[in-house]
Amino acid sequence: MSDPKCIFCRIIAADIPTKKVYEDDHVFAFEDTNPQAPTHVLIIPKKHFAGLKEAEAGDAELIGRCHLAAAQIARERKIEQGYRTVLNVGPGAGQSVFHLHVHLLGGRPLTWPPG
Ligand code: AMP
Numbered sequence: 001m002s003d004p005k006c007i008f009c010r011i012i013a014a015d016i017p018t019k020k021v022y023e024d025d026h027v028f029a030f031e032d033t034n035p036q037a038p039t040h041v042l043i044i045p046k047k048h049f050a051g052l053k054e055a056e057a058g059d060a061e062l063i064g065r066c067h068l069a070a071a072q073i074a075r076e077r078k079i080e081q082g083y084r085t086v087l088n089v090g091p092g093a094g095q096s097v098f099h100l101h102v103h104l105l106g107g108r109p110l111t112w113p114p115g
Contacts, residue, residue, distance in 0.1 A: 003048045008099035012046055026062060027069045029104075038107030039077050043069045050098040052089045063100070070104040079106035086114070 002009040010016045012028050021041050022029035032040040045062040049055055055063060067085055074083045083106030088095040 001047055003099070006048055006097075006099045008042075008044050008097055008101065009048050012044070022069055022073060024065075024069075027065050029069055029073060032103070036103075037105040037110070039074070039079055039083070039104060041070070041073055041104040043067075043073070043102040043104060044099060048099055051095060051100050052087050055100065059100075066100075066102045070102055073104055074106060077106070082106065082110060084110050084114075 002012065004010070007016065011018045011030060019031040020029070021031060022043070026046055027043060028046055029041050029043040032042050034040075043066045045059070045066060047059070047062060049059060052063075070083075070085050074080055083104060086103040086105065087100070088103070
């Protein structure tokens with residue numbers, strides 16, 4: 001369920017301090033330490049799995065819950081004019097932490113396509 005070597009599992013367990021934004025039975029959200037926008041929140045499932053590539057059918061609800069938490073945070077922060085949810089999948093896309101996470105980015109104009 002959790003991996004003691006995973007930095008995000010250690011954040012959930014409060015072994016590593018973080019600025020918590022949201023938590024429920026399934027999902028945890030916290031401020032990114034290297035924000036790329038005025039709002040940059042990471043939303044993660046409490047269950048450890050490496051990323052979208054490694055997700056299984058049984059993880060579908062958890063992935064949906066992460067996105068619904070992102071939408072709720074965006075609503076609370078009043079950034080609904082335009083925000084982005086991003087999953088970096090694999091090192092070639094910039095994934096550096098191998099515990100699935102949804103980036104919520106907003107609070108500034110977001111250009112397309114992303115780099
Ligand atoms: P990714 O590159 O998509 O794997 O995203 C990983 C994100 O985790 C990056 O945006 C990092 O800034 C962020 N990050 C890494 N360590 C921490 C931490 N201890 N607390 C909060 N955010 C972190």
